[in-house]
Amino acid sequence: MKTRDPPEKEVSGKQADVSKDKLSSQPYITHIPENLNMSHHFSSLLLSCDPVATVLEVTSLSTLSVVSWLYRVQVQGSMSLLELAIGMWVLGVVRRLYNNYLEAVYCTFPLYRTQPIKEHMLRGERDLVGRDREQLAAIVTQDRLTFISQFSLDLFVYFSLPGFYPAHTITTTSALRRVIQLVLNHYVMSFGMYWTHRALHKNLWLWRNIHSVHHWSKHPLSRTTYQDHWLDNFGNAIVGHIFAQILVPLDAQMFWVSRVLRVCESLEKHSGVSGYFNLVHSVQRWLPFAQMPHHHDWHHEGHKGCNYTFSSLGGLWDCVFGTRKTGRAARGVQTVWDEMEQGRYSFDTKYFDGIYTCFIPLFALSGVVVNSLQCSLEGRTKVRRRRIKGAGCRKHQHFGKSQISNTQEEVSVP
Ligand SMILES: [Zn+2]
Numbered sequence: 001m002k003t004r005d006p007p008e009k010e011v012s013g014k015q016a017d018v019s020k021d022k023l024s025s026q027p028y029i030t031h032i033p034e035n036l037n038m039s040h041h042f043s044s045l046l047l048s049c050d051p052v053a054t055v056l057e058v059t060s061l062s063t064l065s066v067v068s069w070l071y072r073v074q075v076q077g078s079m080s081l082l083e084l085a086i087g088m089w090v091l092g093v094v095r096r097l098y099n100n101y102l103e104a105v106y107c108t109f110p111l112y113r114t115q116p117i118k119e120h121m122l123r124g125e126r127d128l129v130g131r132d133r134e135q136l137a138a139i140v141t142q143d144r145l146t147f148i149s150q151f152s153l154d155l156f157v158y159f160s161l162p163g164f165y166p167a168h169t170i171t172t173t174s175a176l177r178r179v180i181q182l183v184l185n186h187y188v189m190s191f192g193m194y195w196t197h198r199a200l201h202k203n204l205w206l207w208r209n210i211h212s213v214h215h216w217s218k219h220p221l222s223r224t225t226y227q228d229h230w231l232d233n234f235g236n237a238i239v240g241h242i243f244a245q246i247l248v249p250l251d252a253q254m255f256w257v258s259r260v261l262r263v264c265e266s267l268e269k270h271s272g273v274s275g276y277f278n279l280v281h282s283v284q285r286w287l288p289f290a291q292m293p294h295h296h297d298w299h300h301e302g303h304k305g306c307n308y309t310f311s312s313l314g315g316l317w318d319c320v321f322g323t324r325k326t327g328r329a330a331r332g333v334q335t336v337w338d339e340m341e342q343g344r345y346s347f348d349t350k351y352f353d354g355i356y357t358c359f360i361p362l363f364a365l366s367g368v369v370v371n372s373l374q375c376s377l378e379g380r381t382k383v384r385r386r387r388i389k390g391a392g393c394r395k396h397q398h399f400g401k402s403q404i405s406n407t408q409e410e411v412s413v414p
């Protein structure tokens with residue numbers, strides 16, 4: 001026969017809840033408190049541990065929102081500045097919520113961690129991902145610089161490249177074609193980021209002064225995703241996102257879908273969790289040579305010795321250029337490629353491992369982007385001349401030839 005717990009136990013249960021709340025309200029820098037449920041983990045991770053960075057972000061975005069709303073700023077061919085500000089707010093919220101979800105999963109389900117639990121035991125004065133106090137202080141500075149540089153870059157691009165942030169149009173393009181465009185855009189983005197990442201490892205000056213900051217974390221957690229040298233983040237934004245949107249432009253809806261997917265994908269890659277909790281990677285694992293979070297986790301685990309697995313997303317380029325290494329993964333989440341012979345379908349690209357030759361693919365890609373921008377500029381000049389002559393052409397070109405029929409003509413579709 002069941003009996004009620006004695007009252008003393010209920011009191012001690014309440015005390016335990018109070019202490020749980022206390023534990024969960026502190027950020028986990030050096031240890032994870034045990035026996036907390038999922039929701040308790042959420043509360044401790046919700047805000048940045050650097051109040052200055054948080055104030056900087058909230059103040060900048062609030063000012064941008066108010067100014068763009070008051071003055072109704074809109075560059076021709078682009079979405080309004082207010083929409084851009086709202087997009088930035090949404091991405092900031094998604095980033096925090098998804099980061100908390102992934103870290104709560106990491107804390108609650110230790111069996112799904114990519115690296116064995118014993119390797120997370122603390123040695124000396126290190127944080128959860130393996131950084132000492134001096135490195136943590138340097139990361140705080142880099143975080144602030146990253147926000148300032150990315151925010152300035154976004155505004156610079158908005159005003160200097162009309163149409164880069166695409167205006168909302170009524171599109172007649174099929175859903176399938178738009179999805180294919182999204183996938184292509186991500187492969188182009190991945191190509192630029194792959195060669196940038198590889199150069200950051202192969203050029204010793206870049207490694208020592210820039211990229212090693214990101215590799216201070218040996219057991220990454222999702223919070224370490226953007227904890228790089230600010231120039232690392234700045235370069236990736238240009239070579240990845242900006243180049244991809246110039247070469248394979250996305251419409252406004254797909255543009256924001258792409259940004260949200262990228263945020264989630266980047267966070268998952270550093271989550272330290274291997275399995276179906278990684279929602280975006282689980283969706284894309286059917287793509288050829290798909291990269292899963294355990295591949296990038298191994299890239300961190302190997303430190304500088306790990307001159308493999310450079311892909312930011314997709315994984316294709318690692319397989320094509322012969323730099324894929326599997327690493328560790330929880331059982332059942334390996335991809336088909338993990339079980340196949342490494343390097344069977346790849347090209348020998350060792351020539352690009354030199355301290356200077358590593359830049360050749362990036363120069364080539366930059367040349368294609370500059371050419372594409374020149375074409376679009378010439379196109380716009382011709383359109384302007386025709387308008388002056390009274391030809392009445394309503395076509396409006398942004399980036400490359402593929403965009404000619406996708407903009408203002410579509411606005412007029414009933
Ligand atoms: Zn790296």
Ligand SMILES: [Zn+2]
Pocket residue numbers: 214270296300
């Ligand atoms: Zn990383």
